[in-house]
Amino acid sequence: MKNRFLSNILLTFIWVAITGSFEFANYVFGFILSFIILYVITQGRGSAKYFKIVPKLISFILFFLYELLKANLQVAYDVITPTFYMKPGIVRVPLDAETNLEITLLANLITLTPGTLSLDVSDDRKVLYVHAMYISDKEAFIKDIKEGFEKRLLEILR
Template identity: 50%
Template structure:
């Protein structure tokens, strides 16, 4: 946590030194602070912080890519005369344990166009997901587990 606070303080110092008090100034300062911490500190806490921050950045890139691809697929289906949908419901067995992890997975799937989280089983081990495009149910489950679920576990341990 101290590495995160140091990063915030370096970002604020950057904003004060450059005189740019907007979001772009804070983001630039945050990146600058991250680089300073990366080079300057070599303890275990800093290494864990760097690893977690890189996992969060990777997750954001992954989610934006999934969001764009899903939007393009739905838009293509809406704009073409032929119907490409193969809707269905899949049961995704969960390896996630905490309420935060399960909630984040459920919300991110619902935010992605073409998918909707329907229900969580009573034992909290299965998430039921409706999808507009299910060519292969097993492949859909693998994509959710290898994509969203794995990255959520990396970010929230």
């Protein structure tokens, strides 16, 4: 997997050097083009884990940016309006994440999103305690974390 990633980066830089355009869009296009070329060349050889993880990773980054923007707008709207719409609370989120890395990454992603803060993990590492500013439906909040951040994160890490 490491070799394919390095090959992808090398082909991207070759593409950028050949085209002579050092703009961000050209790097992105070069990365996508070299990803497709590597996929076609190595199809049917060895494990294809790299070709499964990269699209999931890009999808995860876009999902996180969307959630980050949505949470920022919600908090900013609540701050600039005279009426507070906050319904704060602490929620127990059951975890499917098992390793320290998985739990730490999930907790950090939740904390990075405005309006939520990871507080603690239970001693048996089965529950994450999260403080949230907007909890109108506890079950929906838990479902959003489980089917959003945790599911996508575990798809990449496992």
